[in-house]
C-alpha cells in the first residue's frame with residue numbers, strides 16, 4: 299500500500315495556544331482511520347489543515363507524497379480529490395434522493411439540464427450504484443426533507459462519493475443517530491474504504507469499535523497513541539485523558 303497523506307511535525311497556534319503541537323501522522327491509501335480524543339484535542343483543526351482551511355505555522359503536509367497541502371486552499375483540496383463531510387447534513391431538501399445524487403455527479407451539465415433532461419443510462423447506473431452503497435436504493439424517489447437524520451447523513455456521503463474523492467474526511471457522523479443507524483453507518487464506511495481513503499473523527503466508542511480499524515488518539519494537538527481500539531484502550535494515558543472520563 300502507498301501513503302495517501304502524511305503530516306510531519308505540524309504546528310498551529312491560536313493566540314499563543316498550541317492547538318496542533320508537533321503532529322505527525324500517516325494514512326495509507328484506501329485505509330479507514332478513526333481519530334478520537336477529548337474536546338479541544340485538535341481534531342477539527344487537523345481536518346482544517348488537511349483541507350487547506352487553516353494553514354499550519356510549521357511542518358509538512360503531503361498528499362500522495364508529492365503535493366504540498368500547506369499551500370492549497372479549500373477549492374484546491376476539493377480538486378485534488380479530498381472530500382469533507384461536516385457534522386450537520388446539508389442536502390437539497392426539496393429534491394428527491396436520486397436528484398440530490400444527480401446534482402453532485404461530476405458531469406458539467408448545470409442544474410437545469412440535470413433536473414429536466416433525461417439522464418443518460420450511465421448516469422442512472424451510477425446513481426443506482428451510489429444509492430446502493432449508502433443504503434438508500436429503496437428511497438430514491440423520496441424527498442430528501444422526508445428522510446431521517448441518519449438517512450440525510452448517508453445521502454450527503456453519497457453526494458460526496460458522486461465526486462469520486464480519493465479521501466473522505468467525515469466529522470462525527472454518528473452524532474444524533476439511533477443505535478441501528480450508527481451500526482449501519484459503520485458498515486457503510488467500511489464498504490467505502492479500500493476504494494477511497496476514509497478518515498472519521500468520532501466520540502461514540504461503540505461506533506469506533508464497529509469501524510474495526512486503526513485508531514489514532516489525539517491529545518493536546520499530538521498523537522497520544524495509535525493502533526487497534528483494544529490496543530489504545532489499554533493505554534493508561536488514553537484512559538486518563540479520555541476513556542476513563
Ligand SMILES: Nc1ncnc2c1ncn2[C@@H]1O[C@H](COP(=O)(O)OP(=O)(O)OP(=O)(O)O)[C@@H](O)[C@H]1O
Pocket residue numbers: 312313317335336337338339340341342343344
Ligand atoms: N480559529 C480558532 N481561533 C482560536 N482558537 C481556536 C481556533 N480553532 C481552534 N481553536 C482552539 O484550538 C483547540 C483545538 O480545537 P479543535 O476544535 O481542533 O479540537 P477538537 O478536537 O476538534 O475538539 P471537539 O471534539 O470539541 O470538536 C481548542 O482549544 C480551540 O479552542
